[in-house]
Amino acid sequence: AQERALDRDCTTLSRHVLQQLQSFSADAQDLSALMNRIALAGKLIARHMSRAGLMENVLGFTGDVNVQGESVKKMDIYANDVFISVFKQSGLVCRLASEEMEKPYYIPENCPIGRYTLLYDPIDGSSNIDININVGSIFSIRQQEGNDEDGSALDLLQNGHKQIAAGYILYGPSTMLVYSIGRGVHSFTLDPSLGEFILSNENIQIPQHGPIYSVNEGNFWQWEESIRNYIRYVHRHEGYTARYGGALVGDFHRILFQGGVFLYPGTQKKPDGKLRLLYEAAPLAYLAQQAGGRASTGMQEIMDVIPKKLHERVPLIIGSKEDVALVESFITEGV
Numbered sequence: 001a002q003e004r005a006l007d008r009d010c011t012t013l014s015r016h017v018l019q020q021l022q023s024f025s026a027d028a029q030d031l032s033a034l035m036n037r038i039a040l041a042g043k044l045i046a047r048h049m050s051r052a053g054l055m056e057n058v059l060g061f062t063g064d065v066n067v068q069g070e071s072v073k074k075m076d077i078y079a080n081d082v083f084i085s086v087f088k089q090s091g092l093v094c095r096l097a098s099e100e101m102e103k104p105y106y107i108p109e110n111c112p113i114g115r116y117t118l119l120y121d122p123i124d125g126s127s128n129i130d131i132n133i134n135v136g137s138i139f140s141i142r143q144q145e146g147n148d149e150d151g152s153a154l155d156l157l158q159n160g161h162k163q164i165a166a167g168y169i170l171y172g173p174s175t176m177l178v179y180s181i182g183r184g185v186h187s188f189t190l191d192p193s194l195g196e197f198i199l200s201n202e203n204i205q206i207p208q209h210g211p212i213y214s215v216n217e218g219n220f221w222q223w224e225e226s227i228r229n230y231i232r233y234v235h236r237h238e239g240y241t242a243r244y245g246g247a248l249v250g251d252f253h254r255i256l257f258q259g260g261v262f263l264y265p266g267t268q269k270k271p272d273g274k275l276r277l278l279y280e281a282a283p284l285a286y287l288a289q290q291a292g293g294r295a296s297t298g299m300q301e302i303m304d305v306i307p308k309k310l311h312e313r314v315p316l317i318i319g320s321k322e323d324v325a326l327v328e329s330f331i332t333e334g335v
């Protein structure tokens with residue numbers, strides 16, 4: 001038993017990637033090293049956040065507005081820069097596209113075509129930062145296609161099946177990293193005494209149905225009638241419970257383990273909703289699919305959506321297969 005305990009403590013993220021790929025090829029080593037850098041970013045952000053209340057210049061707004069039209073938090077920028085820093089001189093990632101940057105950031109030195117692109121939401125749930133409620137970071141890895149000389153990153157405007165890996169870091173009571181490289185969904189818990197993410201759950205499967213529905217009911221009167229009818233249904237029927245944390249990562253993580261559905265529908269004013277496809281909906285859709293769940297816009301699989309622009313938004317319905325299908329049945333019935 002002791003050997004097993006020791007073995008488990010040595011199942012770090014980088015080793016797990018190699019186990020997953022059952023290979024020690026250069027590509028496998030690259031992906032393992034890349035995931036290790038993501039883990040380093042998570043540790044740096046978790047450390048910064050854990051001391052936020054004790055240091056100047058960590059919390060609060062920068063005073064700027066980002067490409068999304070959102071007021072930027074200092075932590076958004078800190079986390080954005082952490083991901084850039086951990087991939088400099090890595091030779092692994094040549095381009096980073098983030099919610100906080102209008103255009104991608106290029107790391108030119110020795111980056112041949114075909115190297116990885118990191119798409120990320122550095123801090124998801126920014127509204128929770130200053131009140132010490134859980135937030136996350138979301139990441140998605142794609143391969144650069146073509147040389148993207150004009151910096152337009154048009155090769156990123158492809159559907160979610162182009163993702164090589166995806167996952168998130170959840171900064172909660174413990175810091176957890178959840179990822180998939182297409183061979184199931186696995187979670188790691190940061191052991192601060194080791195400074196390592198240690199494997200905590202393998203092959204996580206979303207229950208086919210769950211009791212949770214997660215939605216901001218404050219938008220009730222802005223939705224389509226079909227969504228209002230779905231909400232009326234769950235209000236009337238036993239067995240449903242509402243949980244909404246204001247951070248997609250936390251709300252999704254709950255559903256990944258307990259089942260149910262998260263939805264951020266479009267409204268009359270914003271028919272595409274609020275969430276961004278390339279670094280919020282698509283990476284989580286990739287995980288949902290790998291965990292036996294689903295993610296839909298209501299009319300189309302999230303994984304099939306081809307964005308027209310980098311910061312494209314989509315309506316998101318994600319979680320247990322049966323619960324996503326139930327929401328869709330109200331939408332198609334309403335059509």
Ligand code: AHG
Nearest residue numbers: 121123124125126127216246247248
């Ligand atoms: P971000 O902080 O990266 O901009 O994302 C916030 C998103 C998502 O995390 C969350 O589910 C949603 O915004 C909450 O939006 P509302 O406050 O409109 O419910």
Ligand code: MN
Nearest residue numbers: 068070099126
């Ligand atoms: Mn934001």
Ligand code: MN
Nearest residue numbers: 121124125280
């Ligand atoms: Mn977000």
Ligand code: MN
Nearest residue numbers: 099121123124
């Ligand atoms: Mn964000």
